[in-house]
Amino acid sequence: MYDISTYEEATTIQEALQYLKENPSSKVIAAGSDVLIKIREGKMAGASLVSIIKIEELKKIEKDKDGNIHIGPLVNFTQLEEDPIIREHLPYLGQGGGTMGGPQLRNIASIGGNICNGATSADSGSTLVCLNAQLTLTSLDLERVVPIGEFYTGPGRVDLKAGELLTDIVILRQDYEGYVGKYTKFAQRKSMDIATIGCAVMMKLQGRVIEDFRLAYGVAAPTPVRCPVAEAYAKGLTLTKENARAIGEKALEDVSPRDSWRGSKAYREQLIKVLAERAIWELANGGGEQDA
Amino acid sequence: MLKKITMTVNGVKRTVEIDVRESLLDVLRDKLGLTSVKQGCGVGECGACAVLIDGVSINTCIYLASWADGKEIRTVEGLEQDGKLSSVQQAFVDGGAVQCGFCIPGFVISATELKEKKQSYSREEIRRALSGHLCRCTGYQKIVEATEKALEED
Numbered sequence: 001m002y003d004i005s006t007y008e009e010a011t012t013i014q015e016a017l018q019y020l021k022e023n024p025s026s027k028v029i030a031a032g033s034d035v036l037i038k039i040r041e042g043k044m045a046g047a048s049l050v051s052i053i054k055i056e057e058l059k060k061i062e063k064d065k066d067g068n069i070h071i072g073p074l075v076n077f078t079q080l081e082e083d084p085i086i087r088e089h090l091p092y093l094g095q096g097g098g099t100m101g102g103p104q105l106r107n108i109a110s111i112g113g114n115i116c117n118g119a120t121s122a123d124s125g126s127t128l129v130c131l132n133a134q135l136t137l138t139s140l141d142l143e144r145v146v147p148i149g150e151f152y153t154g155p156g157r158v159d160l161k162a163g164e165l166l167t168d169i170v171i172l173r174q175d176y177e178g179y180v181g182k183y184t185k186f187a188q189r190k191s192m193d194i195a196t197i198g199c200a201v202m203m204k205l206q207g208r209v210i211e212d213f214r215l216a217y218g219v220a221a222p223t224p225v226r227c228p229v230a231e232a233y234a235k236g237l238t239l240t241k242e243n244a245r246a247i248g249e250k251a252l253e254d255v256s257p258r259d260s261w262r263g264s265k266a267y268r269e270q271l272i273k274v275l276a277e278r279a280i281w282e283l284a285n286g287g288g289e290q291d292a
Numbered sequence: 293m294l295k296k297i298t299m300t301v302n303g304v305k306r307t308v309e310i311d312v313r314e315s316l317l318d319v320l321r322d323k324l325g326l327t328s329v330k331q332g333c334g335v336g337e338c339g340a341c342a343v344l345i346d347g348v349s350i351n352t353c354i355y356l357a358s359w360a361d362g363k364e365i366r367t368v369e370g371l372e373q374d375g376k377l378s379s380v381q382q383a384f385v386d387g388g389a390v391q392c393g394f395c396i397p398g399f400v401i402s403a404t405e406l407k408e409k410k411q412s413y414s415r416e417e418i419r420r421a422l423s424g425h426l427c428r429c430t431g432y433q434k435i436v437e438a439t440e441k442a443l444e445e446d
Contacts, residue, residue, distance in 0.1 A: 001311065001313045001314055001318065002313045002314075002315070002356075003313070004293075004312070004313045007293060007312045007313070007358075009312075009358060032354050032355065032356060033336055033354055036315075036336075036354045036356075037335050037336065037354065040334065040335060051356070051358070051359070053359055054359070078348075101336075101424070102339065102423050102424025102425075103349065103402060103420070103421055103422075103423065103424045104336070104339055104342050104349050104350050104351045104402070104424045105336060105351070105424065107348045107349060107350055108350050108355070190420075190423060191420070191423030191424060192337055192423070192424060192426075
């Protein structure tokens with residue numbers, strides 16, 4: 001039996017917002033694969049929960065008339081990987097999500113949960129940061145849109161206010177169109193493991209010249225982070241092995257990895273360099289995944 | 293915090309009174325006596341508690357029983373038909389894929405999900421599809437082989 005003090009189950013967004021307003025200290029539970037474990041470990045013991053898993057309207061992936069892609073926060077990672085819109089336009093997001101946990105977890109764990117728990121190791125996090133995902137946060141009184149880079153406020157902390165629910169994850173057309181991308185998860189096991197470093201690269205190429213470049217990491221800082229120094233450096237460079245390596249080196253100016261039992265700071269710095277270099281080189285040679 | 297839920301369990305509609313704090317694992321084992329569903333790690337890492345929920349393999353230790361209301365649940369108890377093992381079960385027996393057996397119901401559930409998708413899978417894809425289950429006896433080889441064999445049959 002889980003140590004839960006109150007439990008409400010919403011079937012519509014409106015209902016969930018009502019419950020969250022009535023009990024501002026309550027926590028949202030989506031698929032539960034983080035929340036239930038935190039309750040079991042005692043970190044969230046005695047929590048008041050508002051369950052949203054039965055809200056069907058949060059489980060859709062759609063492309064609107066402007067070409068922006070809307071991902072419902074309750075979309076699970078299996079659905080994300082198999083969805084035709086994601087496969088066509090954001091294959092690297094689906095592929096990256098496919099490295100999360102194992103199959104039974106991906107069959108239920110949600111992309112919104114992956115964002116809202118604020119973990120720097122989230123396997124969708126660095127790609128969504130690269131994509132400049134726009135998060136719609138809704139409460140009974142207000143709706144606001146926050147770019148994901150500003151949503152992360154610290155380790156395990158996000159800018160989700162009492163009474164608010166993440167109701168939409170939007171990838172703007174300008175943020176994906178014409179890009180190739182790749183997410184690399186470096187971990188000790190192929191399954192059921194947490195990234196030692198996660199690395200997301202997106203590039204827009206003009207022949208062999210990098211026209212636009214985006215780079216983000218998980219576990220390289222307290223939150224998933226973009227790399228403005230390396231990105232500015234990369235723009236306009238020609239694709240060569242030396243340049244790919246130099247961009248990876250430059251990324252070290254953007255990150256602040258730590259020692260942990262999973263890997264030392266020095267090891268992570270090495271991964272930060274090498275994973276970017278390899279991904280750039282692979283994308284340069286037609287590997288990786290692209291917007292079709 | 294009691295509540296009544298109705299779910300179809302191995303083809304039979306069951307209405308059960310649950311506590312909303314209970315996991316589906318607790319309800320299946322303790323209230324419905326379905327002990328093929330094992331509690332291993334209790335935190336969603338080992339896959340011993342997996343069942344098919346609307347045809348999809350899910351770990352029931354981190355799935356609230358309340359969420360199962362209206363769902364179709366299948367466990368290993370429901371796989372055999374008229375005393376005959378399912379093709380996945382038979383392949384595990386024939387292939388010697390079982391040692392202590394504790395993890396096997398979970399593997400059989402995920403292999404059954406694959407079987408019912410009626411697609412073909414490479415050895416690598418089978419390994420990936422079973423990678424959410426831990427087995428401490430077999431080294432996985434015979435489990436993968438048995439699954440491959442079951443998927444080859446009609």
